[in-house]
Amino acid sequence: ENxxxxxxxxxxxxIKNEPVDLSKQKGCTPERNPITPVKLVDRPQxxxxxxxxxxxxxxxxxxxxxxxxxxKKELFRPIENSExxxxxxxxQYDMVDDCTVDEFEKxxxxxxQKSLGLLCQKFLARYPSYPLSTEKNTISxxxxxxxxxxxxxxxxxxxxxxxxxxxxxxxxxxxxxxHGRHNLSQTLKTLQEAGELQYGELMTFFQHxxxxxxxxxGERKKETIPDSQERPLLDFSEPDCSSASxxxxxxxxxxxxxxxxxxxxxxxxxxxxxxxxxxxxxIEETQDTVDHSKFKTKxxxxxxxxxxxxxxxxxxxxxxxxxxxxxxxxxxxxxVEFPGKTDELRGHSPTSDPxxxxxxxxxxxxxxxxxxxxxxxxxxxxxxxxxxxGTRRKVSSEPNSPRQERQDEYCSKMINLAAVCRQKIExxxxxxxxxxxxxxxxxxxxxxxxxxxxxxxxxxxxxxxVPNLSLPNGINSQALHPSTPAASxxxxxxxxxxxxxxxLCFPSSSLFMLCGSLQENNxxxxxxxxxxxxNKRAETQATVPPAACQKRSSHKCASPxxxxxDQEPAAKKQTMEESDVPLSLVVPKKLFESPKAESTPGxxxxxxxxxxxxxxxxxxxxxxxxxxxxxxxxxxxxxQEKWSQNKDPDEPSPGKEHISKENANQPLLPQYLYVQxxxxxxxxxxxxxxxxxxxxxxxxxxxxxxxCVVVPSAALASFPLVCSPTxxxxxxxxxxxxxxxxxxxxxxxxxxxxxxxxxxxxxxVVTPKVSPAPSADPQQPAHPTLHLxxxxxxxxxxxxxxxxxxxxxxxTLLKLQQPLSTPxxxxxxxxxxxxxFFKTPGSLGDPVAWKKNEGNQTRNASSVQRRLEISSTSPx
DNA sequence: CGATCCCGCCACATT
DNA sequence: AATGTGGCGGGATCG
Numbered sequence: 001e002n003x004x005x006x007x008x009x010x011x012x013x014x015i016k017n018e019p020v021d022l023s024k025q026k027g028c029t030p031e032r033n034p035i036t037p038v039k040l041v042d043r044p045q046x047x048x049x050x051x052x053x054x055x056x057x058x059x060x061x062x063x064x065x066x067x068x069x070x071x072k073k074e075l076f077r078p079i080e081n082s083e084x085x086x087x088x089x090x091x092q093y094d095m096v097d098d099c100t101v102d103e104f105e106k107x108x109x110x111x112x113q114k115s116l117g118l119l120c121q122k123f124l125a126r127y128p129s130y131p132l133s134t135e136k137n138t139i140s141x142x143x144x145x146x147x148x149x150x151x152x153x154x155x156x157x158x159x160x161x162x163x164x165x166x167x168x169x170x171x172x173x174x175x176x177x178x179h180g181r182h183n184l185s186q187t188l189k190t191l192q193e194a195g196e197l198q199y200g201e202l203m204t205f206f207q208h209x210x211x212x213x214x215x216x217x218g219e220r221k222k223e224t225i226p227d228s229q230e231r232p233l234l235d236f237s238e239p240d241c242s243s244a245s246x247x248x249x250x251x252x253x254x255x256x257x258x259x260x261x262x263x264x265x266x267x268x269x270x271x272x273x274x275x276x277x278x279x280x281x282x283i284e285e286t287q288d289t290v291d292h293s294k295f296k297t298k299x300x301x302x303x304x305x306x307x308x309x310x311x312x313x314x315x316x317x318x319x320x321x322x323x324x325x326x327x328x329x330x331x332x333x334x335x336v337e338f339p340g341k342t343d344e345l346r347g348h349s350p351t352s353d354p355x356x357x358x359x360x361x362x363x364x365x366x367x368x369x370x371x372x373x374x375x376x377x378x379x380x381x382x383x384x385x386x387x388x389x390g391t392r393r394k395v396s397s398e399p400n401s402p403r404q405e406r407q408d409e410y411c412s413k414m415i416n417l418a419a420v421c422r423q424k425i426e427x428x429x430x431x432x433x434x435x436x437x438x439x440x441x442x443x444x445x446x447x448x449x450x451x452x453x454x455x456x457x458x459x460x461x462x463x464x465x466v467p468n469l470s471l472p473n474g475i476n477s478q479a480l481h482p483s484t485p486a487a488s489x490x491x492x493x494x495x496x497x498x499x500x501x502x503x504l505c506f507p508s509s510s511l512f513m514l515c516g517s518l519q520e521n522n523x524x525x526x527x528x529x530x531x532x533x534x535n536k537r538a539e540t541q542a543t544v545p546p547a548a549c550q551k552r553s554s555h556k557c558a559s560p561x562x563x564x565x566d567q568e569p570a571a572k573k574q575t576m577e578e579s580d581v582p583l584s585l586v587v588p589k590k591l592f593e594s595p596k597a598e599s600t601p602g603x604x605x606x607x608x609x610x611x612x613x614x615x616x617x618x619x620x621x622x623x624x625x626x627x628x629x630x631x632x633x634x635x636x637x638x639x640q641e642k643w644s645q646n647k648d649p650d651e652p653s654p655g656k657e658h659i660s661k662e663n664a665n666q667p668l669l670p671q672y673l674y675v676q677x678x679x680x681x682x683x684x685x686x687x688x689x690x691x692x693x694x695x696x697x698x699x700x701x702x703x704x705x706x707x708c709v710v711v712p713s714a715a716l717a718s719f720p721l722v723c724s725p726t727x728x729x730x731x732x733x734x735x736x737x738x739x740x741x742x743x744x745x746x747x748x749x750x751x752x753x754x755x756x757x758x759x760x761x762x763x764x765v766v767t768p769k770v771s772p773a774p775s776a777d778p779q780q781p782a783h784p785t786l787h788l789x790x791x792x793x794x795x796x797x798x799x800x801x802x803x804x805x806x807x808x809x810x811x812t813l814l815k816l817q818q819p820l821s822t823p824x825x826x827x828x829x830x831x832x833x834x835x836x837f838f839k840t841p842g843s844l845g846d847p848v849a850w851k852k853n854e855g856n857q858t859r860n861a862s863s864v865q866r867r868l869e870i871s872s873t874s875p876x
Numbered sequence: 877c878g879a880t881c882c883c884g885c886c887a888c889a890t891t
Numbered sequence: 892a893a894t895g896t897g898g899c900g901g902g903a904t905c906g
Contacts, residue, residue, distance in 0.1 A: 297900065
């Protein structure tokens, strides 16, 4: 056994440490004996696993006892000690067990022995880094906890972090599925991309700051920055964590935090992140305000996360000496480059699929596991904003020294900037009814991060009032990207797409959108076509009914590994990897921040579908063109068309796939939707639109989640909706004015009437009443699939979440009750938001969550959603 | 004394 | 109501 173990274990040193530590720790204690440290070996061990496992087993075995004792504590201790010393007395019950007594000694030990890091090592030692796909590694929390001899609570700490990296996924209650590191690089890549968007500037800033002590940089920023005025908003703004926390539960904040923390490293040039900076950045609220306690708590959590990451060999503790002094920091020692890792994903994934849906939330593990598709996730955290705590607290900042303060200020400002983007949105939202609009996208594989959901707000609906953007565009754009690499692109005038990045940021707050093509590595698997999909296709697309398309996509999703897909993948991989950016979304940063997404196979698909739908709907002939222009990488029209073909769900023909491949090859074209607030509501559309696109989308989509559009009831009346099929270039973004260029669609939803908000599914357009989009697709109508996504209106009650729609459902519209009409109280506001929005299936969850936020939380909904998602996979 | 961070209470979610 | 999750922060321990 030993031999066996060693080989396996070797990698991790942990074990080794244990013994050592023990001895050390003991210092205090009894000197007596050297306890043999390791007696572990002796007994037990039933554990087949690794050698270490054995040790662990031992430990664990002991530990339980230990625990009890501890509880009794002192009483025992003495005993223990004595025992340790040598007597195996019977006295101790436990003792009897074995020599382990000695182990007890260990116990005493210092905390180190009990450290989360060590525990994590033990935990990790139990599972292979690269499990075979076939083997199913389920993890029972209770079991592990008892084995490792710790309370379950600790296991949650570990698992939550691991989950954030997709090393495990929650399958069911008390059950997690071990995926190993197969997708780690992909996950990291995704995080890096997401991080670039979210924190690129910040990190740059900080880094500079560090290096250049001068504040100039900071000042500069300041100038640019809007300043904290927004603070109020800020509170709300909190993206993920904070908001979440504030609002409702923070669910999963640890997970989110973990991802963000990792993003920081990946974005950092030096790969070194100090705890304080990380804490500041992670506190969404603007820093300024950060109160000490909050900061402290954040740091504590970071230690927890850092311990796990350290155990994973991704980071190591270091110290950074700055002007002020030495500060604790962590250095990333994990992989830095993520070449087209996507391949990996595929590779391993085929069968296993490990990561499929990570979502914890998803309760339907099975499917997930099986399918893997996941790519989307949503995250619970979507929180949107919520005032709550934040507001109250506000802040008292307390810097230590004047200097620090300054720096802090800068930092905070920087942060604020980042926040600003988000906030912008919020601002808009601010008006009560609106919320931030976020959109998310997901990226393939890991999409969790990527996506971001926006909170329910996904589509912000807006109230008429809001229209204006609160933020100045210029600011945003500048501020955000300034130094970042990514930024460079932007500067060019092009959209901000980064080559690698999937997302785009738009400056203006109010809009958003997203887009389209996603391709992604991950996607490829699933969707061959994905990538870029033709946007144009609107005309053509009609051919396939969305539903069908969707289904198809779903299928793929389900079996990513499917042979068919395979073909494409290869091709895609090649091309895609590099260039692509699969998705482009535009999101307010904030949105991104909350990266959580869960991936459920279904959801992914659905979302994609939705997107497509949007495209379709929106798309107007013109749009496509626009998109092309805008997007740096236009898709080939041909391809697009092809896509349209693909749409056919029915036809699985390889040919299509091929096509898709081709598409894949092409860079992505980002498609965006832009919505303008002005109208009173915002719409999001994907640029692509053609129906055909849809099909594509479906496949691709998976990665994307598209939301639906929501229209404010009031707005509806007039409805001038604008859709800009055209893509807005990120940078160019959308100017408000731009729409004009874009094609605008007008919907008339008379029926809907003002109060009722309408949701439109991606698919087609939507409203029944609505006049379909302009010329765009005649066909569509036919196929039209509007799906309404389920909407959730909380208050409204229109609930239709249920409908899984995505998959094949035709469109459904929902009307919401008028939530809007209701006055807004703060509380009410939220609801309103919800009401206002639609979400795509994927999004749905979020929304729900949001609702919860308010007060009640209804996770239920979320769970429901999740379920739905899952189910959706198989569309019906 | 500051850095770490264990421990477990307790709120909220889910069953 | 029971049980699962997990935020959170007091306060112990480390260095």
